[in-house]
Amino acid sequence: MEQEFYTLKGYQRFDAGGLTASQEDYLEMICRTLRRGERVRVNELAQRLHVRPSSVSKMLAGLRDEGYLAFERYGCITATPKGMAAGEYLLHRHDILQDFLRTLNGPQSELEEVEKIEHFLGRETVENLERLTRRMKEAP
Secondary structure, eight states: OOOOOOOHHHHHHHTTTSOOHHHHHHHHHHHHHHHTTOOOOHHHHHHHHTOOHHHHHHHHHHHHHTTSEEEOTTSOEEEOHHHHHHHHHHHHHHHHHHHHHHHHHOSSOOHHHHHHHGGGOOHHHHHHHHHHHHHHHHOO
16 A cells, blocks of 8 residues: 655644644743743743744743643743643653764754754654664664
């Protein structure tokens, strides 16, 4: 049986149950900031992601409506248990991919490439990359 091919947008439509790439970026940055013990506010998040505060507010409202975040207008942003669980996975996925690319290509920063790739990897692929990276590091 021949596989069916779609455009990137076509594949994204089939994955409608998950977060969008943009939502993942916001949640990942929020959880990264919270993990460091820092407070998260709209303006600081806008600076970190290089977007406008109005864009942040709109995205946060959607993430709140989906149960990932809690915040009050002009207050600090916190992740719900659902948001923290998703955010921790996003941070894990980022770290695994960055570790893999650094192991493969050397110690240079791979941030841009990681940010572009990470949204397209499934959990099984992330787990396999983690195992492969471990083996690559152990190899003589």
